[in-house]
Amino acid sequence: MKESALQYVWQHKLFVQQNLMTTDGQSVNVIDVGRLNSGGGPDFFNAKIKLGNTLWAGNVEVHINSSDWYRHHHQYDDAYANVVLHVVKKADQDVYIHGDRKLPQLELVYPETVENSLSELESGTGRLPCMSYLSDLSDIHFRNWKELLLYERMEQKVEEVRRLLGQCSNDFEEVFFRILFRNFGFSLNRAAFEALSGSLPWPVILKCRQSLQQTEALLLGQSGLLEKAFAAHPGDNYLSALNTEYHFLRKKYGLTPVSASLWKWLRLRPDNFPELRIAQLSAFLADDRKLFRELSKAVTAAELLRLLEQTRVSEYWQHHVQAGRKPSERTRKPGRQSLLGLIINTVIPVMTVYADYRGDSLRQEQLLALLDQLPAENNLIVRRWEQAGIRSTTAADSQALLQLYRKYCEPKNCLRCRIGYRVLTIESIKT
Numbered sequence: 480m481k482e483s484a485l486q487y488v489w490q491h492k493l494f495v496q497q498n499l500m501t502t503d504g505q506s507v508n509v510i511d512v513g514r515l516n517s518g519g520g521p522d523f524f525n526a527k528i529k530l531g532n533t534l535w536a537g538n539v540e541v542h543i544n545s546s547d548w549y550r551h552h553h554q555y556d557d558a559y560a561n562v563v564l565h566v567v568k569k570a571d572q573d574v575y576i577h578g579d580r581k582l583p584q585l586e587l588v589y590p591e592t593v594e595n596s597l598s599e600l601e602s603g604t605g606r607l608p609c610m611s612y613l614s615d616l617s618d619i620h621f622r623n624w625k626e627l628l629l630y631e632r633m634e635q636k637v638e639e640v641r642r643l644l645g646q647c648s649n650d651f652e653e654v655f656f657r658i659l660f661r662n663f664g665f666s667l668n669r670a671a672f673e674a675l676s677g678s679l680p681w682p683v684i685l686k687c688r689q690s691l692q693q694t695e696a697l698l699l700g701q702s703g704l705l706e707k708a709f710a711a712h713p714g715d716n717y718l719s720a721l722n723t724e725y726h727f728l729r730k731k732y733g734l735t736p737v738s739a740s741l742w743k744w745l746r747l748r749p750d751n752f753p754e755l756r757i758a759q760l761s762a763f764l765a766d767d768r769k770l771f772r773e774l775s776k777a778v779t780a781a782e783l784l785r786l787l788e789q790t791r792v793s794e795y796w797q798h799h800v801q802a803g804r805k806p807s808e809r810t811r812k813p814g815r816q817s818l819l820g821l822i823i824n825t826v827i828p829v830m831t832v833y834a835d836y837r838g839d840s841l842r843q844e845q846l847l848a849l850l851d852q853l854p855a856e857n858n859l860i861v862r863r864w865e866q867a868g869i870r871s872t873t874a875a876d877s878q879a880l881l882q883l884y885r886k887y888c889e890p891k892n893c894l895r896c897r898i899g900y901r902v903l904t905i906e907s908i909k910t
């Protein structure tokens with residue numbers, strides 16, 4: 480067992496509470512376990528413990544073994560001078576502070592089922608370690624927890640927008656497109672798209688976006704992929720025109736392209752090939768319908784989707800997935816799932832901060848409510864939850880479950896998770 484798990488048992492009073500005794504034989508009555516301290520110093524502040532007939536108010540330190548007190552050199556540390564109880568799993572020696580005050584020690588005893596659940600949650604061998612307990616959870620517990628997770632996830636996204644605003648001289652449209660760049664890479668090419676974005680000054684983008692061809696030349700040229708494609712297919716008229724345009728722009732604005740080696744194709748479906756994605760992003764950027772302004776006014780999820788779906792790539796990219804290669808038979812455009820991802824990860828967070836900036840709280844609520852209108856995302860994590868019996872119907876569900884998986888399950892933060900809490904408390908209640 481880890482020390483953090485023992486702290487959890489103490490914090491949530493999962494231990495056997497009848498007839499508690501210190502190792503010296505004094506009765507123990509835990510009035511208040513104290514407040515968990517995540518910084519330096521004792522583990523719990525302001526606990527209230529009755530030892531025999533005396534009520535003590537002070538701090539509690541938790542260790543697996545008593546001897547850890549010395550291993551961690553607490554015996555001469557003033558920060559531990561107010562420890563009123565040393566809580567341990569095993570009392571393997573007496574402990575003192577400043578050499579003369581002997582600390583009362585309590586060996587925690589807790590049901591075997593709690594121990595088993597804790598080690599099951601801590602082990603996490605690929606599948607969700609709490610999987611076997613999920614069917615025992617009531618809807619209400621899960622619903623409340625999902626609401627909090629969704630809020631936490633949206634807060635993170637909004638914070639990121641605020642951080643970028645500072646870097647973009649409070650220009651919301653630039654922030655919108657900077658985030659769009661990154662999210663166009665989805666998971667595999669996110670870093671490459673970020674590098675591409677970083678290589679392009681916003682004033683240069685603004686100058687080129689009047690023409691779709693010039694925007695494509697700028698983005699594909701800066702990606703390093705245009706040069707590679709043109710070298711491989713010098714007879715392709717479209718590539719030739721784009722290459723000429725790009726060399727003009729590069730010289731004029733003193734640009735340096737990113738390395739073509741940043742881009743990845745491994746296991747990508749043709750619809751996600753980087754060149755096609757860059758061409759689609761160019762169409763969003765060059766869109767003379769003032770996309771940002773229109774999106775900022777759209778009220779329903781259907782309106783947002785329609786606005787994004789109306790954006791058309793150039794004729795060439797409607798029939799290609801890679802520059803210079805044989806034209807594909809079907810028309811290429813971003814799929815529903817991709818557009819959904821862009822709305823959730825780009826449009827809603829940026830517009831939420833934009834609404835906040837304008838003091839429009841009604842609009843902020845509308846934007847959050849859009850997540851209940853949009854369908855759930857379909858990705859590996861959402862499917863994993865589905866296999867565990869937890870289905871997502873709306874984007875609000877899938878976003879909450881993504882947050883849960885990424886921030887709690889993956890880093891094994893089960894002890895900070897409400898499901899983890901339910902698993903442990905249900906088990907202790909059962910005994």
Ligand code: SF4
Pocket residue numbers: 600607608609610883884887888889891892893894896897898899900902
């Ligand atoms: S973090 Fe929560 S949901 Fe995830 S595995 Fe642990 S207990 Fe289960």
